[in-house]
Amino acid sequence: MCLALPAEIVSIDETRETAVVALGPVKKEISIALLEEVSVGDFVLVHVGFALHRLSPEEADRTLxxxxxAGENPEAEFAEGSAP
Incomplete structure (x- = not known):
């Protein structure tokens, strides 16, 4: 299934407009080019390797x-997802 998932930004490379995000133990490099400002510790909604929207920590927790x-395993879905 191809879902947008919340993940926390753990590092940012502003020159490449990328960030490393984490969902549980799974970390991925994603594009942050679609968002104006993000910081380490922010939660973002990630879909096919792109951060689409910033979320509050509470909204991210609720979504997960x-x-x-519903019987989903967000960490497994995130691990299987694609990068930009």
Whole structure:
């Protein structure tokens, strides 16, 4: 399934407009070119290797909890997703 998933920014490379994000133990490099300003510690909605939207930590937690209640495994989905 191809879902947009919340992840936390753990590092940023402004020259390449990329960031490393984490969802649980899974880390990925993504593009942040579509967002104006992001900081380490921000939560973003990630889809096909791009940060689409900034989320509050509470919204990210709620989204992940709802996915788990529905029987999804967000970390596994994130690990299988593609990069830009």
């Amino acid at each position: 909890a709802l996915m788990r209640e």
